[in-house]
Amino acid sequence: MRSEIEPPRRQLAAVLAVVTLALAGVLTSQAIAVTAESAAGKPTREQITAAMAKLKADPNLGEEKKTRQLRRNSNSNSTTNQPGEQPGWLKWIADAFSWFANTARALLWIIAIVLVAILAICIKRFLESRAGRRSVSLKFSAAPTHVRDLDIRPESLPDDIGRAALELWERGDHRAAMALLYRGLLSRLAHVHGVPIRDSSTEGDCLALATAHLPAVRSAYAGRLIRVWQRAVYGNTEPTLEEMQTLCAGFAAAVDAPAPAEPAEQAA
Numbered sequence: 008m009r010s011e012i013e014p015p016r017r018q019l020a021a022v023l024a025v026v027t028l029a030l031a032g033v034l035t036s037q038a039i040a041v042t043a044e045s046a047a048g049k050p051t052r053e054q055i056t057a058a059m060a061k062l063k064a065d066p067n068l069g070e071e072k073k074t075r076q077l078r079r080n081s082n083s084n085s086t087t088n089q090p091g092e093q094p095g096w097l098k099w100i101a102d103a104f105s106w107f108a109n110t111a112r113a114l115l116w117i118i119a120i121v122l123v124a125i126l127a128i129c130i131k132r133f134l135e136s137r138a139g140r141r142s143v144s145l146k147f148s149a150a151p152t153h154v155r156d157l158d159i160r161p162e163s164l165p166d167d168i169g170r171a172a173l174e175l176w177e178r179g180d181h182r183a184a185m186a187l188l189y190r191g192l193l194s195r196l197a198h199v200h201g202v203p204i205r206d207s208s209t210e211g212d213c214l215a216l217a218t219a220h221l222p223a224v225r226s227a228y229a230g231r232l233i234r235v236w237q238r239a240v241y242g243n244t245e246p247t248l249e250e251m252q253t254l255c256a257g258f259a260a261a262v263d264a265p266a267p268a269e270p271a272e273q274a275a
Contacts, residue, residue: 150197151206154213157186159194169258176251182239185246188254189236192229195262196221210237228261 152160165171168191175184193213196202202220204213210233217229232254238244246254 154193157190161198164191169255173255181245185239192232225261
């Protein structure tokens with residue numbers, strides 16, 4: 008019976024021996040590897056742990072320190088711009104040019120409107136002046152019958168006014184002779200020459216109208232006669248016989264029916 012039990016013991020002892028040899032081989036290989044790493048210059052875990060402990064023990068590295076640093080406030084009104092942004096002065100110049108461009112466009116429109124308005128006013132005044140001239144010519148197709156208190160109707164006057172006035176003067180009726188010449192002048196201006204004399208026109212008005220509507224020779228005669236009439240009526244200064252004879256003799260040629268080829272009347 009003893010012989011039956013011994014073989015299993017031997018087998019177990021053999022297995023244990025094999026296992027022991029395997030463990031011994033593993034430990035030997037690890038020891039060799041550690042030795043090789045140490046020989047190659049690589050720190051071991053123990054060395055790393057020791058180094059970390061040493062670093063933690065250093066007062067210059069083991070504690071936290073607080074430091075303060077000045078920084079520019081991003082909300083402050085600073086002229087410094089962020090990278091990529093335009094400087095403030097450059098933006099101001101761009102805005103100024105934009106404003107000038109818009110203003111110039113508006114000024115051009117305003118100038119154009121003003122010029123159009125001026126042109127319209129000029130055209131309106133031109134048309135009104137033309138219409139006024141036409142209305143005056145139409146209006147004086149019916150000349151006034153009296154200028155102030157003087158009757159200037161052609162039928163109330165003699166045919167030869169100059170001769171009739173001179174006869175009155177020679178008879179001594181100087182005031183009637185002067186009045187006849189002046190009435191005849193106004194009648195011829197209004198009814199023959201179409202001068203726009205009104206019933207309220209004064210001597211100065213009649214002289215200005217005669218100067219504007221008659222040729223130089225005729226307007227000069229009208230001026231002489233009107234000034235003699237003013238001196239006689241307002242200044243009590245009668246003309247001389249020679250002046251009266253000249254006015255009476257030149258009346259028909261100066262203010263009677265106009266010559267057919269007068270430049271002023273052709274232009275009218």
